[in-house]
Amino acid sequence: xxxxxxxxxxxxxxxxxxxxxxxxxxxxxxxxxxxxxxxxxxxxxxxxxxxxxxxxxxxxxxxxxxxxxxxxxxxxxxxxxxxxxxxxxxxxxxxxxxxxxxxxxxxxxxxxxxxxxxxxxxxxxxxxxxxxxxxxxxxxxxxxxxxxxxxxxxxxxxxxxxxxxxxxxxxxxxxxxxxxxxxxxxxxxxxxxxxxxxxxxxxxxxxxxxxxxxxxxxxxxxxxxxxxxxxxxxxxxxxxxxxxxxxxxxxxxxxxxxxxxxxxxxxxxxxxxxxxxxxxxxxxxxxxxxxxxxxxxxxxxxxxxxxxxxxxxxxxxxxxxxxxxxxxxxxxxxxxxxxxxxxxxxxxxxxxxxxxxxxxxxxxxxxxxxxxxxxxxxxxxx
Numbered sequence: 001x002x003x004x005x006x007x008x009x010x011x012x013x014x015x016x017x018x019x020x021x022x023x024x025x026x027x028x029x030x031x032x033x034x035x036x037x038x039x040x041x042x043x044x045x046x047x048x049x050x051x052x053x054x055x056x057x058x059x060x061x062x063x064x065x066x067x068x069x070x071x072x073x074x075x076x077x078x079x080x081x082x083x084x085x086x087x088x089x090x091x092x093x094x095x096x097x098x099x100x101x102x103x104x105x106x107x108x109x110x111x112x113x114x115x116x117x118x119x120x121x122x123x124x125x126x127x128x129x130x131x132x133x134x135x136x137x138x139x140x141x142x143x144x145x146x147x148x149x150x151x152x153x154x155x156x157x158x159x160x161x162x163x164x165x166x167x168x169x170x171x172x173x174x175x176x177x178x179x180x181x182x183x184x185x186x187x188x189x190x191x192x193x194x195x196x197x198x199x200x201x202x203x204x205x206x207x208x209x210x211x212x213x214x215x216x217x218x219x220x221x222x223x224x225x226x227x228x229x230x231x232x233x234x235x236x237x238x239x240x241x242x243x244x245x246x247x248x249x250x251x252x253x254x255x256x257x258x259x260x261x262x263x264x265x266x267x268x269x270x271x272x273x274x275x276x277x278x279x280x281x282x283x284x285x286x287x288x289x290x291x292x293x294x295x296x297x298x299x300x301x302x303x304x305x306x307x308x309x310x311x312x313x314x315x316x317x318x319x320x321x322x323x324x325x326x327x328x329x330x331x332x333x334x335x336x337x338x339x340x341x342x343x344x345x346x347x348x349x350x351x352x353x354x355x356x357x358x359x360x361x362x363x364x365x366x367x368x369x370x371x372x373x374x375x376x377x378x379x380x381x382x
Contacts, residue, residue: 008360044081048264078372082115169198
């Protein structure tokens with residue numbers, strides 16, 4: 001395949017050639033035509049629980065529904081996801097992971113499921129930090145359970161979010177990171193000492209920082225400040241204008257710097273659908289007309305209905321980032337932090353030909369995805 005456009009990370013007009021799933025050449029256009037669209041590495045979402053009506057946490061979700069959910073995400077510029085399974089009964093979590101692994105094998109573009117992110121069940125049992133995770137299934141870190149996950153998922157578990165408040169957390173983190181799995185901390189009620197111990201053991205990401213927390217915290221010290229101040233921790237952010245206000249987002253990005261910040265959606269099944277009642281594992285969630293997703297009958301947020309392309313726009317509008325900075329948070333940073341091979345250097349020879357083409361309105365700070373390629377294969381054209 002060949003495509004031409006403006007590399008949004010460098011500003012250079014280029015022609016990209018790909019073969020065998022990888023970029024083979026990137027040549028500057030000496031006399032670029034007018035009306036070139038923009039190009040960027042395909043977006044990578046490290047935390048997506050479902051999309052377009054498909055619930056990744058349910059072992060009963062058909063492969064066809066998972067395939068439709070991937071197609072809907074291709075339309076938002078996404079080329080790789082970490083399908084996310086949240087806290088539930090052990091046997092249901094195992095079955096959900098096996099279901100995702102099977103879908104990845106069977107679907108024509110199933111390789112867009114780069115890995116599985118297990119969020120829980122080793123989280124804080126406390127109201128507030130626990131978020132929408134069911135209390136009855138929260139439990140301490142268990143390396144043998146992790147081994148069962150990897151067996152059921154065919155080795156697809158690439159990230160685990162846990163709370164460092166458990167005494168077992170440091171040893172668990174050290175064990176999984178030694179196997180190349182990313183350890184993230186989140187949904188926590190941890191002390192500074194516990195967070196430090198987790199980071200020392202190898203934790204490198206704060207999951208959806210600013211969410212999964214108490215409604216009221218001491219001014220200082222508290223676990224939000226501790227994570228913001230810890231330079232060894234990158235942080236992911238749900239930038240839907242609902243989970244975080246603009247002031248917190250701006251301050252958090254200044255603390256972490258764009259280079260240690262990742263855009264995620266934390267999307268659930270109703271993302272890309274109309275308002276109504278949907279499933280998140282064993283729970284009912286409701287998508288409201290204004291875009292909030294809550295546990296049905298409560299005001300407790302339960303994931304989001306965010307698309308990655310809208311998240312890129314929100315980073316520019318709410319946080320004042322440039323297009324290149326927002327795209328870095330959507331593509332290059334998640335590749336580095338999620339250890340996604342051959343996706344670290346942007347649109348360069350040797351990298352996977354995961355590419356998104358889009359129109360960009362600088363005044364409105366908006367983008368419109370026009371084409372998406374996965375390993376050089378056109379998977380969306382709009």
